[in-house]
Amino acid sequence: MTRPVPWIPSVLYGAVLLGGLYYAAIGPGPGVRSAGFAGLLCALTVLDAREWPVASGALFAPGAVFAPGAVFALRAVLLGAVAALDPSGLSRVLFVLLPFLAFFVWGRTVSVVLGAGCVAALAGVFTVRVPHWEVRAEYISDLLMFALGVVLAIAMAAVAVREQQARARLEGTLAQVAELSAARERNRLARDIHDSLGHHLTAIGIQLEKAEAFASLDAAGSAQAVAHARWSANRALDEVRASVRTLGPEAESGPAGLGRPLTDLVHHLDGGSGRITLEVSGTERRPLLVLYRAAQEGLTNACRHSGATQIRVDVAYEEQGAVLRVADNGGGLGTAEEGFGLAGLRERLRLAGGSVELRSSATGTVLTVRVPW
Template identity: 75%
Template sequence: MSRPVPWIPGVLYGAVLLGGVYYAVIGPGPGAGTAVFVALLGVLIALDGRDWGLDRRRWRGRRVPAGAVFVLRALLLCAVTAVDASGLSRVLFVLVPFLGFFAYGSAVAVGLGVGCVVTLAGAFTLSVPHWHVRAEYISDLLMFALGVVLALAMAAVAVREQQARARLEGTLAQVADLSAARERNRLAREIHDSLGHHLTAIGIQLEKAEAFASLDPQASAQAVSHARWSANRALDEVRASVRTLGPESESEPAGLSRALADLVHHLDGGSRRITLEMSGVERRPLLVLYRAAQEGLTNACRHSGATEIAVHLTYDKRGARLRVVDNGSGFDAAEEGFGLTGLRERVRLAEGTVAIDSAPGGTVLTVGVPW
């Protein structure tokens, strides 16, 4: 429910109070009627809350219905008007439709406004003979009706502004939630694609070192060296992620071709053979393809039991394309895990494409990214 503009009732009360007191001073002089007038306005100001229809005030431990509060204030307005010799307090009745708009809606507020205008015309009819041919009373009635219209228009504008503000706040909250979720997903992909790959590589190299410890000490030592390289590389990438915490492009490798060659070199060996072929001229590093190569090599080494893995990187005028081909056991599309799901999201953000062709006997991962 909308809230009324808080300063408007106070301004009207203050203006009527000053006008009534000034009229009493320059006219008949302050008296008992002036004191009652001031006291009634004080009660109205004290009762004036944030709205007329929604506040639930307590009296002797009981809740006072909103409608009773509204009627009480309307009666007080009538009492103020009755004791106000200046007649200025009639303007306060524009508060009835104005505050009713916030409490009960536009239809009720319009009805209240029409009722106030009709009531004023009726009061003139009962108290002023032939008022309808006297310009000052006709002018008063027209000005009051205009005040009611302006009060309703102001209330409508205030309500729309509050509704627009509420929608904006809701939208900003949704944007904040989406931004936080996107950042969590990005960090999750980074952890999986970077640390997950390097931990896999370390495990593979340590298994190789253990298997060749007595048969080929040199190969065992080389495997330990590769595991150490993967550990250092993982630490560097963690530091880079913590340092930037920004867009993925900020942490792209210095050169995709060189990074892939380094990656393949430290994974090759043992019971599997990994080859790398590159063609074309590299225009800029592409982290998304590097992560795709990590995901493809990790899956081939960890899950497929492949003995031959080939990585093909091609640059052309439209973009870059990466293919990771292995002769492993393949997998069912329904078994696609978090890594491939995250890769699809990463490639989608780069406006690229992903294709996976897997069957018993091998898997082909193809990723294309435009320049």
């Protein structure tokens, strides 16, 4: 595991180096031991300044990598050498780094055991070197302060590891959020393509089929169907350009009012046949694009698949919201499953806080959509 706080060892090495050199300057004076003391601290600083890959390899070979245990053992040996060359005794504080760094490699248990071992080792050194140290206040104080330093080092390592894990979880959560946002945007674009471009292409197909069927029987009706197809093509091009310009939320990007767009929609799908009727009641408070998309979906399905001879569109602007009903006298859905258009419409209504109800029988289909203000 990468250490979250790599600067702590370097700070301790620098403080001990300055303290040791100051002690040498005011005491025995600089010498070979002081030079070795400073050199070993510099070596420790270099050792802890780089990342050591966790793998096996030939020691000191070009491009070699080292196992954590080997690096840790080398650090412990260097710390022992520093302590041996330090007449001031300040370097014993560096041994708190052993449980601190062990926490990042082997975890809490090994760190606690190693910390207890360091405290016991210091007590053993006092026993060997200082007779009756256990009754001398300065050595008792040193041992207690060292034990406190070990505890604080382990606690700091635990906090650093938890913070690193929390950051990793946060990064994972943010990645999931970004993925979900991208998926939601893809679904939104797919709905837009189906509901706008798909609808107009369907309308163009219907009008061109009509123009072909009436080409030799009714030249005027055929020309009118071609004109309606051209209108649908222009309308599709306008909507594609609008989508490319905005690529933003669809909630309120609709026209200033839906009365005229709905009338145009019915007129161009009906083609003057009188098969489709539109009835609007109440006062529109604000345009609801989802209502227009629902009308597109319902009318396209009724015209394309139902075989209906009569299609009625009712829009009621009520106190709590708007209600759209598209009813036809066609053959119903039968055993056919709902397509992408209806699935996309349900998703639109869910995001808008509305509802969709579809009832189908052999005598016709009724699509009812409710949208709150």
